[in-house]
Amino acid sequence: MLRILVPIKRVLDPQLLPRINAAKKGFEFSKNDKFSINPFDDIAVEESLLLRTKYKDLIESIQVVAIGSMENNKDILRNSIAKGVDKAILVPTKESAGDDISILNECKILEKVIEKTNSNLVLMGKQDIDKDSGIKGGILGGLLNWPLASNAAKVTPSDNGKIVVERETDNGQSTVEMSLPGIITTDLRLNVPRYVSLSKLMKAKKKPIDSLEVALSDEHTDNGKIEILQVEEAIHERKCEKVKDVDELLSKLSETISSTKAAA
Amino acid sequence: NLNNLLKAGNKLNNLLRKNNDQSSAKDSISLLIVGPDSLNISQRVKENKLYNTFVKDVIVNQTEYPETLSEEISPVIKELLKNDNKIDNFVINNTTVGNDILSRVGGLIEIEPMSNILSIGETDNVTNFKRYTYSSKILKTIKNNQNKLLLSIRSSAFSDEPLDINQTKSIENAEQDIIVKDISKDDIVAKSKDDRINILFDKSKVLEGENSIDVTNAKIVVSGGRGLQKQENFDSLLEPLCKELKAGLGSTRAAVDNGYCDNSLQIGQTGKTVAPELYIAIGISGAIQHLAGMKDSKTVVSINNDPEAPINKNADYILEQDLFTAVPELTSKLAEKSL
Numbered sequence: 001m002l003r004i005l006v007p008i009k010r011v012l013d014p015q016l017l018p019r020i021n022a023a024k025k026g027f028e029f030s031k032n033d034k035f036s037i038n039p040f041d042d043i044a045v046e047e048s049l050l051l052r053t054k055y056k057d058l059i060e061s062i063q064v065v066a067i068g069s070m071e072n073n074k075d076i077l078r079n080s081i082a083k084g085v086d087k088a089i090l091v092p093t094k095e096s097a098g099d100d101i102s103i104l105n106e107c108k109i110l111e112k113v114i115e116k117t118n119s120n121l122v123l124m125g126k127q128d129i130d131k132d133s134g135i136k137g138g139i140l141g142g143l144l145n146w147p148l149a150s151n152a153a154k155v156t157p158s159d160n161g162k163i164v165v166e167r168e169t170d171n172g173q174s175t176v177e178m179s180l181p182g183i184i185t186t187d188l189r190l191n192v193p194r195y196v197s198l199s200k201l202m203k204a205k206k207k208p209i210d211s212l213e214v215a216l217s218d219e220h221t222d223n224g225k226i227e228i229l230q231v232e233e234a235i236h237e238r239k240c241e242k243v244k245d246v247d248e249l250l251s252k253l254s255e256t257i258s259s260t261k262a263a264a
Numbered sequence: 265n266l267n268n269l270l271k272a273g274n275k276l277n278n279l280l281r282k283n284n285d286q287s288s289a290k291d292s293i294s295l296l297i298v299g300p301d302s303l304n305i306s307q308r309v310k311e312n313k314l315y316n317t318f319v320k321d322v323i324v325n326q327t328e329y330p331e332t333l334s335e336e337i338s339p340v341i342k343e344l345l346k347n348d349n350k351i352d353n354f355v356i357n358n359t360t361v362g363n364d365i366l367s368r369v370g371g372l373i374e375i376e377p378m379s380n381i382l383s384i385g386e387t388d389n390v391t392n393f394k395r396y397t398y399s400s401k402i403l404k405t406i407k408n409n410q411n412k413l414l415l416s417i418r419s420s421a422f423s424d425e426p427l428d429i430n431q432t433k434s435i436e437n438a439e440q441d442i443i444v445k446d447i448s449k450d451d452i453v454a455k456s457k458d459d460r461i462n463i464l465f466d467k468s469k470v471l472e473g474e475n476s477i478d479v480t481n482a483k484i485v486v487s488g489g490r491g492l493q494k495q496e497n498f499d500s501l502l503e504p505l506c507k508e509l510k511a512g513l514g515s516t517r518a519a520v521d522n523g524y525c526d527n528s529l530q531i532g533q534t535g536k537t538v539a540p541e542l543y544i545a546i547g548i549s550g551a552i553q554h555l556a557g558m559k560d561s562k563t564v565v566s567i568n569n570d571p572e573a574p575i576n577k578n579a580d581y582i583l584e585q586d587l588f589t590a591v592p593e594l595t596s597k598l599a600e601k602s603l
Binding site for chain 1: 332367368371372390397408453461465528553560563576585593598
């Protein structure tokens with residue numbers, strides 16, 4: 001039986017550019033900024049629900065967990081309840097799960113949540129679209145000593161109690177068979193997350209969000225493992241010059257093309 | 265990609281030594297080769313010029329498992345990073361396999377890794393690292409405050425990295441050793457064949473035989489999107505152009521999802537990251553996810569008959585024409601001029 005845990009994170013809407021703070025070491029967010037669930041995590045939530053639809057007898061429970069303040073996370077947690085997860089858990093921390101908490105500490109908190117919820121399958125996004133690190137699944141695998149099937153494009157439980165995962169790799173695709181307990185990180189092609197109706201959302205507002213206190217020992221509370229020295233807008237200045245035909249394009253490119261060909 | 269990895273390792277080594285960031289900073293680079301074929305690879309690596317100049321020794325761990333399984337490989341690296349093995353820092357290429365290995369090592373030794381590093385530099389005698397966040401919209405400069413350093417590099421970003429030969433004098437005359445190590449691993453996931461993670465099928469092995477240019481290191485990339493309309497067009501229009509330009513071939517998620525090409529060609533947040541001298545976007549609208557994978561290209565060309573395509577705001581030269589006439593014309597004129 002699968003006891004699925006889906007860690008979810010709140011991120012700035014992917015279409016928005018975060019405002020850099022005066023110290024140029026972080027960001028300023030206002031109440032008007034639009035936040036949503038990390039898109040890759042949304043795919044993980046959807047996959048857990050699809051697994052239950054297809055393999056009803058295999059799924060014992062689906063729980064989501066978010067780290068940070070109730071204020072910041074209640075929307076993404078309620079949204080998951082409305083979509084159909086069994087339980088939504090908040091691990092309250094002083095820091096928001098943005099730049100204030102280290103990725104390693106985030107994973108250590110998740111390690112404890114997994115232990116407390118007795119989960120045996122973690123479904124999570126392959127990366128957070130704010131930090132873009134793509135290392136949470138692997139770190140968690142190392143902490144727990146569980147196998148990891150990263151960048152999943154298809155997830156199928158097999159008859160022998162294992163899970164077959166088709167993965168996206170740099171060279172194409174790789175299919176692995178993973179034993180449980182284990183971790184799967186989700187890629188874009190896995191599914192298309194559902195929208196949730198307003199009536200379901202209203203109903204979910206009445207459901208409780210469980211609070212789970214997780215204490216990291218003192219040596220682990222230091223968040224300055226990787227220190228941010230500066231953040232700046234990445235400027236990619238482009239000429240945006242219209243050319244009238246292929247000949248004009250070729251004249252613009254001739255130098256670049258001949259020099260790269262010479263170097264090759 | 266070995267050359268770029270060595271260039272990054274060399275830069276890191278020199279800066280760490282100069283800035284004395286870590287009391288235990290060493291002055292040498294070791295190359296680790298793992299996997300079933302590692303001994304053969306190590307012999308071939310000896311012919312590499314950079315290797316002979318910058319690498320002190322090469323550690324070979326001939327496992328029976330493929331080098332793509334982080335569950336088997338990361339524990340080897342953990343053992344090497346133990347203090348008595350005199351290795352403090354670990355650098356690997358930022359690929360799907362590389363990141364799996366890197367991040368698992370991070371969990372095993374409880375050190376937070378830094379992934380997808382674009383450059384290694386210094387300010388006020390502090391070694392720093394740059395990486396993108398927020399889909400390449402934000403550039404972050406960071407430093408490591410831990411006693412070990414784990415990082416993955418974006419390989420193409422280090423191709424022009426100069427090599428500071430003087431800094432490596434200490435190993436100039438050293439004979440490189442190939443050290444074959446049988447490394448004991450305590451943290452292996454699987455104790456028996458039944459409970460490990462098994463690779464059932466790896467398509468990369470099928471693709472290996474094809475003589476195509478590695479798009480992540482290509483100087484010119486030709487990339488096709490939804491505008492190509494079908495696979496036949498994708499192949500018949502883009503392949504001759506690639507051949508003419510000696511370019512690597514890429515695509516967008518839309519092109520892959522519509523079946524125009526294989527998903528190994530995809531460039532973007534899912535797929536590969538490229539930073540060539542010249543990026544030619546053909547029939548590509550320019551979704552944020554795609555831009556994240558090619559933003560660092562030096563010159564970007566867009567061939568698209570839609571003047572509103574977002575890619576145009578991220579292009580240097582825009583040819584607003586029907587790609588079905590423009591691309592063949594471009595290919596034949598390139599052949600004529602033989603630039």
